[in-house]
Amino acid sequence: MxxxxxxxxxxxxxxxxxxxxxxxxxxxxxxxxxxxxxxxxxxxxxxxxxxxxxxxxxxxxxxxxxxxxxxxxxxxxxxxxxxxxxxxxxxxxxxxxxxKKEEKEYVEKISEIKEEKQNKKKGPYHHLMTGVSYMIPFVVAGGILIAISFAFGIHAAENEGTLPWALSFIGGGAAFALMIPILSGFIAYSIADRPGLVPGMIGGMLSAQIGAGFLGGLVAGFLAGYTIILLRKWIKLPKTMEGLMPVLVLPLLSSLIVGLLMLYIIGKPAAAINNGLSNWLENLQEGSAIVLGLVIGLMMAFDMGGPVNKAAYAFGVSTIAAGQSSSVMAAVMAAGMVPPLGIGIATLIAKNKFTKEEREAGKASLVLGISFITEGAIPFAAADPLRVIPSLMAGSAITGALTMLFKVKLAVPHGGIFVLPIPNAVEGLLPYIISIAIGSVVTAFLVATLKKPKVE
CATH class of the missing domain: 3.40.50.2300 (Response regulator)
Incomplete structure (x- = not known):
């Protein structure tokens, strides 16, 4: 079989x-x-x-x-x-x-019912993650190009025609400009398939242009997808004209509806919330910033790549969307590196607590950790969740809080330690490294202390 x-x-x-x-x-x-x-x-x-x-x-x-x-x-x-x-x-x-293949029709009917139930239960998260998955490469490429332009000087990109200007323009003017339309477009695609792309991307572009940003893009994506679904239900054309639906009727009407709603109803409130969030982050007092970093750290380590982790990452990306350095993004990446790094260190300092296979996996976990791939800790967490997951969360929470305390900012949304050597990519490089190291050691110590010795 x-x-x-x-x-x-x-x-x-x-x-x-x-x-x-x-x-x-x-x-x-x-x-x-x-x-x-x-x-x-x-x-x-x-x-x-x-x-x-x-x-x-x-x-x-x-x-x-x-x-x-x-x-x-x-x-x-x-x-x-x-x-x-x-x-x-x-x-x-x-x-x-x-x-069985003979059961195809029955399976399809069951799948339709199941799909409706899944859309009700977990549809929004699934659609959001589809949009985020297509958006991330644009964010990463754009962020790193902007960071490389900083290597020539923090204001070098202001001189038009120079290489730093070109790098910044490609990263910020092109890659980042496409970020929100891609997010919105593929949220709509997840909801309504290919017809959702046109109104989704148009809604996302409008969101970016009127200052509604990441939040407006999310709203535009869901609005576009469900608009397409409603139009499909409401509009019934003769069979001879059904070919007009995907190429004329759906894209025209959905783009018109989404565009008008974004411009006249949704755009201004979303822009106000977006600006309010930016101002709040900029003006955070020390105590509030530390608490925010603590929460971000807990979220990054709680499910290591799952819904909670992705929510924290998406929040970090939304703060870096304007092409500026972000304290939230710094906390997100640092806290996300800690779980696999801490586990890897634990396998080195407490060898009797791990099997031979786990010690070998610990080496890979270190590599994944420095690359900001939090999922490297999952096998260890799955094997002993009650001891390992709280240890990971403690280390990540401390790291997130420390990055906020030290007022570290990051201009790059991914890459781990490989982007840290880029000049001006990190505001406060030494405190950032210290924060990651402290959190990793805390996690390693807790894991090594709490885990029981293994018998080979």
Whole structure:
């Protein structure tokens, strides 16, 4: 029996491949042939061919983002999240094995009902993460280009025609300018498929132009997606004219509705809230800033790449969207580096608390930590959650609070230590490094103290 699968997480960095590996390992134990296609940050890898689809018994889609199911038409589909694949890969495979191709119509009906229920229960988060997953590469590329322009001097980009100006213009004038339209467009795409892209991106561009920013972009994306769904229900054309719906009727009417609502109703309140948030962050008193850093640290370590972690990261990105250094983004990245770094250090200083395999994984965890891939700590947290997760949260909370106390600011939304050497990318580089080191040591000490010795 052969099964094909697709995995995709919002960032396309760690969970995507962890889910794929879990499915492959489970299939090997169950003596089932499987091929897993990954939708990561660098695109589709290990792509499933038409021939493999024809030979497959069923398809498993373990994704937290929108996946085009067109090519799997005719195959029974088992759907789940990447967490389902990581934690219960055997369960997904067993469900797929029980399905029969003859059951296709029945499965499709069940899937429709299930999709409606899922949209009600967790639709908004799923749609938001789809938008964020497409937005992140623009944010990262733009942020790093802006940071490189700072290397020539903090005001070097002001001289038009120079290389620093060009780098800043590409990063801020192009990549960052596309960030909110991409976010809005792909939120709408997740809700309403391809017809949602046009009103979503137009709404996002309007949000950016009228100063409604990240918040306005979120509203525009959801508004565009659900507008398309309502128009599909309300407008019924004769069969001879149905071809006009996707190319004329839907894009025109939805863009008009979303555009007018953004300009006359939603835009000004969203811009006021956006400006208020910016002013509040700029004027935070020391005590309030420390509390905010503490909360950000707890969120980054709580589920290590899950919904809470992604919410904190999205908040950090929203504060850096204007192309300026952000204290929130500094706390987010520092706190996100601590869990895998702390675990890696713990495997070195308390070897008797870990198996040989865990000590080897600890080395990889260190590399993931310096790269700002928080998910590197997940295997250790899953194996001993009651002791490990509180330890991770404590270290990250301390780091987040310290970065705020030291008033560190970061101009780059990703990259870990590899962006720290760029001149002017970090305001307060030494305190930033110290904050990360302290949090990592605290986590390592707590893990080493709380965990019980392992018997090989």
């Amino acid at each position: 052969k099964i094909v699968a697709v995995t995709s997480c919002p960032t396309g960095i760690a969970h995507t491949y962890m889910a794929a590996e879990a499915l492959q390992m489970a299939a090997k134990e169950m003596n089932v042939e499987i091929k897993v296609e990954t939708h990561g940050s660098i695109g589709v890898e290990n792509e499933i061919t038409s021939e493999e689809i024809n030979k497959a018994h069923a398809v498993i889609i373990a994704a937290d983002t929108k996946i085009d199911k067109t090519k799997f038409e005719g195959l029974p589909i088992v759907e789940g999240t990447v967490q389902d694949a990581i934690k219960n890969s055997k369960g997904l495979i067993e469900r797929a094995m029980k399905l």
